[in-house]
Amino acid sequence: MKTKFLAASALTATAALVLAGCGGGAPDSGSDSTARNSADAPVTLTVWAWEPTLTPVVSAFEEKYPNIKVDLQNVGGSADTYTKIDNVLAAGQGLPDIVQLEYHALAQYALSGELSDLTEMGAADLKEQYTPGTWNSVTIADSGKIFALPMDSGPMAMFYNKTIFDKAGIDSPPATWQEYYEAAKKIRALGDDYYILSDNGAAGTATSWMWLAGAKPFRIEGDQLVINLEDEGVITYAEFWQKLLDEDLVNTTIAGWSDDWFRGLSDGTIATLVTGAWMPANLIGSAPEASGDFRVALSPVPNAGEAVNAENGGSCLALLAKSDKQEAAYKFLEFMSVGEGAQIRVDNGNFPSTKAILEDEEFLSHTDEYFGGQEYNRVLAQAAADVIPGWSYLPFQPYANTIYGDRVAGALNGSITLKDALNAWQTDLETYAKQNGFMQ
Incomplete structure (x- = not known):
C-alpha cells in the first residue's frame, strides 16, 4: 500500500513520533459547521469497520443518543479498508467520519495529518482506564497527542x-x-x-x-x-x-x-x-x-x-480530521471504548483494553467447555499485565x-x-x- 506522505515534512514529523502510537495533524479549524461543534444537532456518522461486535454497540448508542445515527459499513478486512481509505483521501470525497485501524497502521494515517487529535476533546482524561500497552498504541508520548481510542487488545x-x-x-x-x-x-x-x-x-x-x-x-x-x-x-x-x-x-x-x-x-x-x-x-x-x-x-x-x-494485533477507532461531525463522532468513540459499548463488545467475544473489565471477577471467572472449563481469562489478563513496554x-x-x-x-x-x-x-x-x- 503506497503511502502519501510529503517527503519534505515526513522526516521532521517522524522525529516526534513514538512509533507504537502515531503522529499527525489536528482537525481543520476552518469549519463553522454546527454538526462539527455540537452533538445535539441531528447527524449521521459514517463508520468504516470490519469488527462485528460493533453492530450491537451501534444499536445501544443510537438508543442513548437518538439525534445521532450511525451508518456502520464493513468495506472489507483491514487491508481492503486501508486501500479504500487511501483512495477516498486521494479523491477528497466519499470520506467516512470514523475508521477502524489496527494499532500498527495508526501511525501511517496520523503522521500524514489525516486523523484528529483527540486530546482536544478530553481523551487524555481516559488514560488510567486502559492497559499501558493499548494506551501507548494510540498516543505520542513526547507531545501527549492521542489519535484514537482502543477497541481491544491482543496480549x-x-x-x-x-x-x-x-x-x-x-x-x-x-x-x-x-x-x-x-x-x-x-x-x-x-x-x-x-x-x-x-x-x-x-x-x-x-x-x-x-x-x-x-x-x-x-x-x-x-x-x-x-x-x-x-x-x-x-x-x-x-x-x-x-x-x-x-x-x-x-x-x-x-x-x-x-x-x-x-x-x-x-x-x-x-x-x-x-x-x-x-x-x-x-x-x-x-x-x-x-x-x-x-x-x-x-x-x-x-x-x-x-x-x-x-502484543499481537488489536485495533482502535480513529476520527478523520476532515469530518465535520467531530463532537458527535467522539461521543461514539468514547461510548465504544470505555462506555457501555466496551462491555457489549466483550460480551460478544472481544478481548478488553480497559483495566476495569480485566479486573472484573465475572470476566475472570468465565469458562467455556471448548477450553475444558478452564477460567482462561485469568491467564489472558495476566498476559496483558506482562506486556513489555517500549x-x-x-x-x-x-x-x-x-x-x-x-x-x-x-x-x-x-x-x-x-x-x-x-x-x-x-x-x-x-x-x-x-x-x-x-x-x-
Whole structure:
C-alpha cells in the first residue's frame, strides 16, 4: 500500500513520533459547521469497520443518543479498508467520519495529518482506564497527542491442544523457548502431519516473537528513524526460529486463516497457536471439532523466570480530521471504548483494553467447555499485565508487512537463513524509508 506522505515534512514529523502510537495533524479549524461543534444537532456518522461486535454497540448508542445515527459499513478486512481509505483521501470525497485501524497502521494515517487529535476533546482524561500497552498504541508520548481510542487488545498467549500434548507425553505447557523446542520435537514424532505450530511468513508473527525477546528494531535516534534488524532481541528470535526450521518443526506450507489452517487446529496436527488474546472466539467458531481439547497458557519466554509478554494485533477507532461531525463522532468513540459499548463488545467475544473489565471477577471467572472449563481469562489478563513496554512500529508498518512474506520465503524453504532474510527486509525497508522522506 503506497503511502502519501510529503517527503519534505515526513522526516521532521517522524522525529516526534513514538512509533507504537502515531503522529499527525489536528482537525481543520476552518469549519463553522454546527454538526462539527455540537452533538445535539441531528447527524449521521459514517463508520468504516470490519469488527462485528460493533453492530450491537451501534444499536445501544443510537438508543442513548437518538439525534445521532450511525451508518456502520464493513468495506472489507483491514487491508481492503486501508486501500479504500487511501483512495477516498486521494479523491477528497466519499470520506467516512470514523475508521477502524489496527494499532500498527495508526501511525501511517496520523503522521500524514489525516486523523484528529483527540486530546482536544478530553481523551487524555481516559488514560488510567486502559492497559499501558493499548494506551501507548494510540498516543505520542513526547507531545501527549492521542489519535484514537482502543477497541481491544491482543496480549499474546499460547493456545494449545491438551489432548495432543497428552498423546505426545508433554505433561505441562512449555514455559520457556527451550521447553517449547523440546515439546515441538515430541509433537513432530507423532507423525508426518504433526507440528507444534505453523508459519507461512506472517510479519505479525515475527514481530510479536521479536517483541517477546525484548527486541526494539524500530526507533528514533535524534531526528532519524533507525531500522535495526540486527538488534539483540531480533537475533535471539532469529536463532530460535532457525532451529525450529532446520529441524522441520514448523509447518511452513499452511497459510494462517486458511481452511487448511483451521482444519489443522481442529484435528491437532497444528498443536499450538501463540497469538493474541482475541483468539478464543475464532477457535470456537472456526475449529469447533476441537471443543474440549484446547487450553490457554502464558506465552513461552526466552529465559526461565521472566514475566514478559508481547502484543499481537488489536485495533482502535480513529476520527478523520476532515469530518465535520467531530463532537458527535467522539461521543461514539468514547461510548465504544470505555462506555457501555466496551462491555457489549466483550460480551460478544472481544478481548478488553480497559483495566476495569480485566479486573472484573465475572470476566475472570468465565469458562467455556471448548477450553475444558478452564477460567482462561485469568491467564489472558495476566498476559496483558506482562506486556513489555517500549515496542515501536514503523510509521509505514502496513507496507512493511506486505513485503515481509516474500523476503522470508527463502528462509521458510531452506534456501537461505532467516538472518539473511531479515537483512534483505531491512534493506528494502530502508530504501522505502529514504524514498518517502523517513530517513536521509
